Amino acid sequence: MILEKKKAFNSFAAEKGLRSTRQRDIILDIFLSTHQHISVEELYLKIKSSNPGIGHATVYRTLKLFAESGLAREIHLHDGQTRYEHAMEGEHHDHLVCTGCDTIIEFEDETIEKLQREIASRHGFKINNHKMEIYGLCSDCRK
Amino acid sequence: MILEKKKAFNSFAAEKGLRSTRQRDIILDIFLSTHQHISVEELYLKIKSSNPGIGHATVYRTLKLFAESGLAREIHLHDGQTRYEHAMEGEHHDHLVCTGCDTIIEFEDETIEKLQREIASRHGFKINNHKMEIYGLCSDCRK
DNA sequence: CTTGCTGCAAACAGTTTGCAGAACT
């Protein structure tokens, strides 16, 4: 499954005429080995520890490519950092964010998705994308 | 209704022991006269044109106060700028954002809100806040 | 007179960009 994602990215790269480089391989490996919602900085540090010499810019540029290839999805929570999560096509989930401990819980709700489609079509919109975040306190942080 | 919002802010200010200043009055007036979803920069320019000498920092600081007082609500669309919209308590709406022309359409859906509350309680969350944005193309931009 | 508020500039954080050299094909 990790392997299949690598293949997916490689065929995207081939199609686009992108070169296969050591850095992109490393970043892809490490990204695929992470948990969800990693920030660029976190990923950069993780990469740096095993591969000093890889620059910030490369990480930013490469993650943009992953997003373009459909392998990753950019998400913006309310903390001013760009995060990336693994994306598999079709599937989509939303987030419950605890403002106490920064835990993020994912959920999916087909009824909500359906209502969204209805609202969009009522306004003549063609949906590309959507996001929904619920902010609050998780059971632990409510004390 | 604008007057009543001013009163609301004034009583918030009084409660908090904040001083009443010329700048805050001006910013409040201009903010209340704007359309929804104004970015800090847009508001700053608008203010500056009739009141040169008001600084960036004051606008930022004052908008934070408005948000704290419940008069305004911070929103973050995908363009890296903080925007503010008018808020009246209780009421909440979500956004359909056209990625073609940047039009923003507001909507409200009580069923979705209800489902959100259900999801949150299923995970033991206490909701403070939530946001939902649907990105796509509006009827005009679909051509 | 005391303390909070303002404006300015400098600091900051996250991200992007220009460029010379390195590395793919």
Place this chain on the structure above:
DNA sequence: AGTTCTGCAAACTGTTTGCAGCAAG
């Protein structure tokens, strides 16, 4: 060889902060 990619540092953008002077209570 030709061109893309990388790493670095510098540039940029949006926002915050420190501070001296100003103004409200």
